[in-house]
Amino acid sequence: xxxxxxxxxxxxxxxxxxxxxxxxxxxxxxxxxxxxxxxxxxxxxxxxxxxxxxxxxxxxxxxxxxxxxxxxxxxxxxxxxxxxxxxxxxxxxxxxxxxxxxxxxxxxxxxxxxxxxxxxxxxxxxxxxxxxxxxxxxxxxxxxxxxxxxxxxxxxxxxxxxxxxxxxxxxxxxxxxxxxxxxxxxxxxxxxxxxxxxxxxxxxxxxxxx
Amino acid sequence: xxxxxxxxxxxxxxxxxxxxxxxxxxxxxxxxxxxxxxxxxxxxxxxxxxxxxxxxxxxxxxxxxxxxxxxxxxxxxxxxxxxxxxxxxxxxxxxxxxxxxxxxxxxxxxxxxxxxxxxxxxxxxxxxxxxxxxxxxxxxxxxxxxxxxxxxxxxxxxxxxxxxxxxxxxxxxxxxxxxxxxxxxxxxxxxxxxxxxxxxxxxxxxxxxxxxxxxxxxxxxx
Numbered sequence: 001x002x003x004x005x006x007x008x009x010x011x012x013x014x015x016x017x018x019x020x021x022x023x024x025x026x027x028x029x030x031x032x033x034x035x036x037x038x039x040x041x042x043x044x045x046x047x048x049x050x051x052x053x054x055x056x057x058x059x060x061x062x063x064x065x066x067x068x069x070x071x072x073x074x075x076x077x078x079x080x081x082x083x084x085x086x087x088x089x090x091x092x093x094x095x096x097x098x099x100x101x102x103x104x105x106x107x108x109x110x111x112x113x114x115x116x117x118x119x120x121x122x123x124x125x126x127x128x129x130x131x132x133x134x135x136x137x138x139x140x141x142x143x144x145x146x147x148x149x150x151x152x153x154x155x156x157x158x159x160x161x162x163x164x165x166x167x168x169x170x171x172x173x174x175x176x177x178x179x180x181x182x183x184x185x186x187x188x189x190x191x192x193x194x195x196x197x198x199x200x201x202x203x204x205x206x207x208x209x210x
Numbered sequence: 211x212x213x214x215x216x217x218x219x220x221x222x223x224x225x226x227x228x229x230x231x232x233x234x235x236x237x238x239x240x241x242x243x244x245x246x247x248x249x250x251x252x253x254x255x256x257x258x259x260x261x262x263x264x265x266x267x268x269x270x271x272x273x274x275x276x277x278x279x280x281x282x283x284x285x286x287x288x289x290x291x292x293x294x295x296x297x298x299x300x301x302x303x304x305x306x307x308x309x310x311x312x313x314x315x316x317x318x319x320x321x322x323x324x325x326x327x328x329x330x331x332x333x334x335x336x337x338x339x340x341x342x343x344x345x346x347x348x349x350x351x352x353x354x355x356x357x358x359x360x361x362x363x364x365x366x367x368x369x370x371x372x373x374x375x376x377x378x379x380x381x382x383x384x385x386x387x388x389x390x391x392x393x394x395x396x397x398x399x400x401x402x403x404x405x406x407x408x409x410x411x412x413x414x415x416x417x418x419x420x421x422x423x424x425x426x427x428x429x430x431x432x
């Protein structure tokens with residue numbers, strides 16, 4: 001599996017944010033996007049997930065079912081948690097598992113759900129409405145999505161925001177395992193995630209600030 | 211279970227748990243209809259003549275109140291972004307959410323309408339007609355309303371803009387909903403023509419509404 005990004009140009013509000021960017025990421029690799037505020041980290045991630053239509057250039061994922069859209073290979077964890085306050089922790093994860101996953105159900109899906117909750121330390125809170133979670137717990141709840149539905153390409157936008165030190169290490173472990181299993185992780189971050197072997201792509205060097 | 215059914219079930223569960231929207235819509239409907247006899251005076255003949263029109267217009271306004279909820283909460287908490295990555299096309303996402311809105315708001319409003327008819331001295335034989343036309347007409351309100359709701363998710367306090375966008379689209383439903391009732395009261399076989407057109411408007415809305423709403427969502431997500 002390999003992600004090719006060729007001559008990508010993306011504009012926001014009439015201003016070119018990403019100008020002629022070319023890179024590729026192979027399966028089993030993690031890529032860290034760094035750069036100052038406004039350098040285009042979120043813009044690049046949202047363009048890769050297909051939310052923003054690029055002005056020029058292409059995004060191609062080799063090794064994924066060519067009949068299906070690239071977005072169906074993506075996990076996106078952004079600034080917003082995408083959890084419903086009035087659903088319990090378990091209901092939130094179960095919905096995304098069914099919605100994003102391949103529709104598998106029964107005991108295997110239930111086991112995967114519990115494993116993800118335990119992994120992120122939310123198993124004791126499974127029946128609590130998500131409204132009562134702290135910011136860090138809400139973040140861990142949205143990270144559970146990554147584990148319950150198998151998808152090769154993870155697009156993470158500041159995934160460690162509001163996580164404590166132990167949870168950040170846990171996140172790095174989870175990312176490491178995904179990469180070791182041949183997946184691709186692209187993470188925008190200000191903070192070092194503790195990913196040893198990750199490549200780094202510095203954005204914004206070429207963009208002149210007005 | 212397909213993604214469509216999962217989404218429908220989740221939205222209905224959310225509507226049930228966060229019952230405020232339905233309560234507001236039903237309460238608004240009750241208050242608007244109850245104000246009419248106070249404003250128009252106790253002329254029973256006048257009230258029964260205009261009852262079906264008042265009930266229909268008030269229903270449109272009450273439904274309008276709850277339209278923003280179709281997409282706004284999911285757009286605000288980022289759930290819509292994640293939904294766009296599912297295997298379900300965005301058109302069907304919009305369809306499932308519109309259907310959930312119809313079940314959780316349109317049907318309760320249609321059930322409540324004949325009850326409120328008592329306040330307006332609605333003729334007894336018009337009760338089943340009113341309920342039937344509202345049940346057939348409210349899908350258009352939810353599915354056309356979804357277009358406006360999708361266009362205004364990024365507009366803060368977009369409620370008024372939503373009303374301006376959506377109310378003109380409701381005119382055919384309103385006209386044929388009321389003519390069906392009035393025609394049926396005049397002659398027993400006058401009902402079918404208007405009722406069939408009303409149903410046709412709803413069916414067209416069910417098909418076209420989600421397509422337009424999905425296109426609006428795509429531009430709003432950029």
